[in-house]
Amino acid sequence: MVSLKSSRCQFWCALLIILSIHGKVLCSTYQVGDLHGWGIPSSSNPEVYTQWSKYHNFRIGDSLFFLYPPSQDSVIQVTRESYNSCNLKDPILYMNNGNSLFNITTPGEFYFTSGVEGHCGKSQKLHVSVYGNGSFADSPAFAPSASAPSYPTVFGAIPVQASASPSLKIPMFMSAVAGILICLLAI
Ligand SMILES: *[C@@H]1O[C@H](CO)[C@@H](O)[C@H](O)[C@H]1NC(C)=O
Numbered sequence: 459m460v461s462l463k464s465s466r467c468q469f470w471c472a473l474l475i476i477l478s479i480h481g482k483v484l485c486s487t488y489q490v491g492d493l494h495g496w497g498i499p500s501s502s503n504p505e506v507y508t509q510w511s512k513y514h515n516f517r518i519g520d521s522l523f524f525l526y527p528p529s530q531d532s533v534i535q536v537t538r539e540s541y542n543s544c545n546l547k548d549p550i551l552y553m554n555n556g557n558s559l560f561n562i563t564t565p566g567e568f569y570f571t572s573g574v575e576g577h578c579g580k581s582q583k584l585h586v587s588v589y590g591n592g593s594f595a596d597s598p599a600f601a602p603s604a605s606a607p608s609y610p611t612v613f614g615a616i617p618v619q620a621s622a623s624p625s626l627k628i629p630m631f632m633s634a635v636a637g638i639l640i641c642l643l644a645i
């Protein structure tokens with residue numbers, strides 16, 4: 459038996475999902491290394507993390523998910539210099555709970571490696587680039603199959619920097635928020 463309330467919720471939820479797919483309003487969590495997880499790359503695939511970051515587009519609001527055995531490994535965010543030289547001292551961020559989420563809140567370059575001695579030298583290191591200055595205004599035509607880059611992210615982007623066209627982004631964000639609220643109220 460479907461009540462009026464729940465069908466109304468379904469409507470708004472469906473709308474929200476459609477909106478999020480088209481507008482890329484909602485954020486994604488990416489598992490670092492996919493099935494490989496976070497660990498020393500195997501000798502057959504030493505470039506696993508370089509390849510992985512190359513084939514993903516990260517935006518503000520996305521999260522990087524590092525999965526590893528907590529007793530054997532860890533994740534540290536380091537500077538570019540430390541990344542290049544495998545210097546494990548004074549990391550920017552240290553995480554060792556085995557399923558660590560790094561939340562991307564600003565554009566920039568992010569460097570990670572393992573906090574365990576020797577792992578960095580064995581290519582357990584990840585570099586991702588996040589662009590915060592999307593080009594919404596440059597691409598008025600909606601390209602259905604073109605992925606991420608033409609749509610700037612909404613979360614965080616507005617207060618951080620008023621890029622190309624905030625007026626276009628806010629309504630989408632507001633309607634997503636409204637959708638969530640209505641959805642919650644209707645349950
Ligand atoms: C990222 O966000 C998640 C969920 O809000 C939180 O549990 C986690 O601690 C955050 N990670 C960092 C590094 O702040």
Ligand SMILES: *[C@@H]1O[C@H](CO)[C@@H](O)[C@H](O)[C@H]1NC(C)=O
Pocket residue numbers: 589590591592593
């Ligand atoms: C965004 O910033 C990057 C690096 O700062 C730059 O290379 C790129 O051209 C910028 N894109 C836009 C659309 O402004």
